[in-house]
Amino acid sequence: MAGNDASRRLHGWAELHELAARHAGFFTARQVMRAGCEARVRAGLEDGSIARAAMGMLRIAGSPVGPLDEYAMWAAWFDDEVAVSHQSAADLHGLGRLRPRFLHLSVPAGRPPVTPRVVVLRRALTGAEVESAGPFLVTTPVRTVLDLAEGDIAQVALDEVVADAVAIGRCAAGEIRAAGVGLAPRAAARVHRALAAV
Template identity: 30%
Template structure:
């Protein structure tokens, strides 16, 4: 039986993939474009690519983006994760929350998987349906309603949670009826309107 010919490196395909992801790509995506791990190492040594973390690279044609860490976390999750919780609140411009880590929700099936979590990522597990998602550039994130309720269930400080909920209501991003978990969390503190 003849072996299939090796895929030749396709720069255009790799560039297009990276361009849609703030210049980042994974080892797997590079392989799909015909780049072996050895060729990637050569590109790093030649100054054409930068290794961001294990299995994730950036083409030097793309300067580091303001939200590069979000794309890197999403790529690390094999495109399965959804940016969520405090990180999503911040991206939606809700409250003064300034997360120091990327909050990422992985599918519940990933609970049983063993892997090394990047130091700058906080994991949550839940199945996030399409109607609970929004997009921030190339990266999926939870919509305002889901983000607020997730933060309420995870115990975000009442001051920040109230501020975020009030801003979302004022901007018409959610209705009060959609914030059941937020209302429950804030009830001991006077509710959303306090």
């Protein structure tokens, strides 16, 4: 996954502000420390120009509020080394009707947040497996289908995800078939059944 090196030292308020702008105004207490902006952020908390968003998370006050803010916040938490994946990615792509109760994130490393809402899956993804969704990354429709085939969603739900992906042109059946070649036998069979139903 492309992203910032978490060990890189930020150089002041301007860079911290730029980082926050990439994530819908969100930034972390760790990033404040790396930027050396503790005093400025404390002052911002006092004057209302910065708000607390969650444990260890801050936000530039007045940042436009949007429906994908939660995803942007976790992208900031993991220093861009994260992608929305699995059921959450399917939901973002408009594939199926999974209505996930949790936010599924794939990350190669990093301290997971303390919240029951987020499911962190430890894995590294290549650049070809993710795409930009503005302030965060999401697995591609093909990678999302493969992830769901490897998981435990019902076959009928996987069939619907695959049918939607092909019907709305998010990917072609041949792309899914080719990508599924390297899957374990059970997942490959699930993909084959889903494609047969298209």
